[in-house]
């Protein structure tokens with residue numbers, strides 16, 4: 001076994017961390033959030049120059065040929081900086097559909113634009129009654145001649161307000177909860193019949209409510225089999241979960257560092273509060289939760305590329321459960337140990353706590369994935 | 383032993399409920415149910431309605447405008463108030479400074495302030511905590527120096543809840559720097575309109591505007607605004623902090639939130655069925671309900687003991703236990719409520735007062751789910767953090 005990064009991976013990690021340390025302090029982040037897009041287009045250009053957008057695409061498609069480990073490195077660093085740019089929706093989700101579901105023509109047409117950062121993408125999946133079920137799709141794609149006509153409403157589309165194109169799950173056949181009959185269509189965000197309402201999410205990121213009113217797309221807009229794209233969706237989301245787990249590790253490690261520092265400098269009763277054993281033990285619980293999260297993230301990352309759907313899914317369920325509950329413990333303790341200061345918008349720790357909380361609500365909370373794993377037979381069966 | 387309420391107590395409960403039903407504005411109730419921000423006016427109007435009925439300061443001694451209810455009736459009243467839900471009278475006046483004034487204040491102070499508290503003519507805020515004095519409150523530095531018939535006050539208070547609405551602030555100030563820190567503290571009543579007071583808002587992580595910093599620069603306070611004796615303020619503060627016992631667990635509030643969770647879980651879907659029909663979800667809800675039922679009975683045991691013994695006004699370490707468990711349950715229910723809304727809890731709904739007239743993002747009732755969870759992290763921090771409460775129990779109950 002080898003847990004070490006390659007030299008290239010180390011360089012990637014160091015240079016991205018340096019960039020973020022340099023340009024993504026807490027005050028700068030506030031300025032980025034106040035920009036019209038809700039994030040920094042300068043940073044977006046920096047990421048593109050560093051090759052982060054091209055990273056996961058294969059070299060023959062015009063990318064850099066990175067894999068899940070490279071994505072993990074990037075997401076952890078972005079999590080630590082609490083970065084706001086739509087990297088996750090564009091590169092992880094959108095890039096996932098391009099890589100895993102695109103035909104040769106689709107790849108040739110779209111990957112170059114995605115890889116240079118000019119095309120932003122989003123995944124329109126959540127619906128009013130879907131909760132976390134990827135197969136609950138009420139949005140429809142009706143076949144009409146050689147086209148599909150998409151109608152329905154999607155909620156909380158991450159990065160949906162700034163995306164140029166949207167991957168949309170829509171039903172070509174069957175009832176709202178059938179696993180068959182789901183297609184994935186790439187829709188222009190400004191196509192006739194698409195309306196968007198963008199907003200800030202609880203953690204300061206951006207999302208949109210998007211409705212599709214008889215939006216006509218050609219057959220070539222379908223990614224994967226328009227009658228049976230759920231396996232593609234699952235695969236993309238499993239990889240996305242590994243990426244969110246990595247982001248969580250960054251978020252949790254930042255909370256732990258802030259908290260340990262605070263325990264050393266905050267004085268009450270004439271001593272640093274870190275002298276109180278009960279607080280030391282809480283800090284240790286946070287540390288253990290972080291290391292557990294880091295390990296399960298490595299596991300999900302290693303499995304992210306697996307062609308064994310069941311095995312990959314179980315790893316994703318396990319990771320999402322562990323970061324969900326570990327992240328909650330770390331976040332709640334971090335606030336508690338800061339006292340009143342932790343409750344304020346002016347101080348960083350609360351923002352990490354909110355991001356951590358929102359990650360749990362993205363693609364299934366810890367309870368949802370725990371159940372899914374249990375139903376899949378657990379992690380260690382035979 | 384009989385764990386049932388008496389027929390008289392049940393009749394009393396009905397009377398209280400009927401009053402709330404008949405008198406609380408529907409819109410005020412709706413704001414509470416939806417976890418929306420309440421205006422100052424909502425609380426002022428409601429307090430005055432209660433005061434007309436004689437219920438605004440129900441737990442005060444009769445001679446100061448209280449009802450004379452026994453502790454069990456006080457408990458029932460507050461439980462119903464929270465369950466309904468109706469706004470709680472402003473604690474800083476009714477539960478904090480009011481009892482300090484009627485216990486330790488001068489006749490003139492009693493006569494002037496108490497009726498104005500009961501009618502919410504004066505909005506009070508609590509100036510105890512300082513940047514350097516949180517859990518270690520006695521290390522506070524705000525200084526009051528006697529000059530003729532005034533004190534000159536200089537310093538800073540922080541985390542001051544709703545100071546933006548306040549007419550008055552009660553402050554712990556240092557009047558003697560030469561003695562042990564607890565012995566040099568005095569309790570002053572300060573008019574917020576006095577020159578030299580500046581209030582700056584602190585935004586909480588949920589985006590709420592409930593706390594503030596209060597800066598005091600050469601603030602002139604007449605000596606008749608000293609409560610009790612100079613340098614005895616720490617005793618009054620301890621009395622104030624230990625005084626809240628009948629309702630410290632906020633059982634009614636948690637019951638109301640559980641009712642809300644049930645209501646919303648009936649309309650949210652999971653696996654194609656209402657979430658409320660999901661066995662796992664029901665288990666988790668039931669688990670909180672068990673905790674709450676046990677806590678309710680613990681609270682009632684404390685209330686019954688008070689009724690027998692008469693409230694001594696002395697801090698009881700049982701308060702610490704009730705506060706710890708009560709805050710944990712409040713936090714568990716706010717988290718559960720957010721889980722019910724799932725992904726729909728993610729949009730941040732800007733404050734409707736911010737002048738935007740966009741329609742709400744649907745479902746609008748999800749707006750307060752995540753902010754409610756974030757905001758309620760405070761209940762294990764303020765009023766003596768849970769760590770401090772555990773220190774108290776370890777020492778005072780377990781003798782460790």
Ligand SMILES: Cc1cc2nc3c(=O)[nH]c(=O)nc-3n(C[C@H](O)[C@H](O)[C@H](O)COP(=O)(O)OP(=O)(O)OC[C@H]3O[C@@H](n4cnc5c(N)ncnc54)[C@H](O)[C@@H]3O)c2cc1C
Nearest residue numbers: 336337339340508510511516517541543760764765767769
């Ligand atoms: C929303 C909100 C509203 C508030 N409203 C008011 C108000 O209106 N008026 C007012 O005066 N104050 C108010 N407070 C202040 C509140 O009472 C303090 O926040 C509280 O006393 C804790 O102090 P601190 O924030 O300085 O934290 P600290 O005392 O610095 O504590 C930080 C951490 O150290 C722990 N700790 C401290 N000492 C010990 C110890 N001996 N053993 C073990 N652990 C310890 C604490 O439990 C906490 O986890 C409010 C606070 C909040 C969050």
